[in-house]
Amino acid sequence: MRAPLCLLLLVAHAVDLLAMNRRKKQVGTGLGGNCTGCVICSEENGCSTCQQRLFLFIRREGIRQYGKCMHDCPPGYFGIRGQEVNRCKKCGTTCESCFSQDFCIRCKRRFYLYKGKCLPTCPPGTEAHQNTQECQERNPSQKKGRKDRRPRKDRKLDRRLDVRPQQPGLQP
Numbered sequence: 001m002r003a004p005l006c007l008l009l010l011v012a013h014a015v016d017l018l019a020m021n022r023r024k025k026q027v028g029t030g031l032g033g034n035c036t037g038c039v040i041c042s043e044e045n046g047c048s049t050c051q052q053r054l055f056l057f058i059r060r061e062g063i064r065q066y067g068k069c070m071h072d073c074p075p076g077y078f079g080i081r082g083q084e085v086n087r088c089k090k091c092g093t094t095c096e097s098c099f100s101q102d103f104c105i106r107c108k109r110r111f112y113l114y115k116g117k118c119l120p121t122c123p124p125g126t127e128a129h130q131n132t133q134e135c136q137e138r139n140p141s142q143k144k145g146r147k148d149r150r151p152r153k154d155r156k157l158d159r160r161l162d163v164r165p166q167q168p169g170l171q172p
Contacts, residue, residue, distance in 0.1 A: 035047060035069075036069065037050055037051050037054045037069030037070070038050060038051070038067075038069050039051055045065065045066055045067060046066040046067040046068055047067035047068055047069045048067055049085070050069035050085070050086065051069065053071075053086070054069040054070060054071060054086065055069070055070050055071070055072070055073050055079045055086045055087060055088050056068075056069060056085055056086065056087050056088065057069075057070050057073060057074065057077065057087075057088040058087075058088070070088070073088035073089075074088070075096065075097050076090060076091050076095070076096065076097065077089060077090055077091060078091060078098050078099060078100055078101070089101065091104065092104065092118070094107055094108055094111045094118035095107060095108065095118055096108045099116075102116070103116040104116055104117060104118050106133070107133050111133065112128050112133055112134060112135045113132075113133060113134045113135065114126065114134070114135035119135065122135035123135065125137065125138060126138065
């Protein structure tokens with residue numbers, strides 16, 4: 001009578017240990033911290049479901065993919081919140097960092113940022129700044145060397161009469 005009872009207790013204990021091990025993997029306390037923030041995790045593929053506010057980042061290596069739960073998406077990716085899953089999605093090919101698929105924050109080498117787009121050259125009326133890799137509007141005084149933006153006939157009349165426009169705050 002004792003032997004079957006001991007065998008039954010041993011089997012029950014083994015089943016309990018197996019269930020506890022499975023729960024640990026789902027909650028994210030195992031595998032050396034690779035399942036942190038996971039709701040469902042496997043040794044082969046990492047996370048497949050994350051806790052509510054975290055993003056699922058899927059890293060691909062050849063034909064294999066591995067999921068990881070993160071607070072923020074890594075550089076080159078942006079976060080999309082969904083009803084079921086929050087995911088990290090890759091930025092456009094010319095973006096180094098982005099806010100969304102259509103809005104870049106920083107461009108890759110040899111591209112310049114202009115109004116959220118990464119362009120190979122800056123559009124007319126702008127100039128490239130190498131340090132920031134951004135296209136910036138030219139200063140109006142740099143256009144054709146004109147500082148006085150009044151109509152030409154008024155400036156011509158001033159020169160003939162040798163009258164200079166008064167600056168605000170200065171009185172003769």
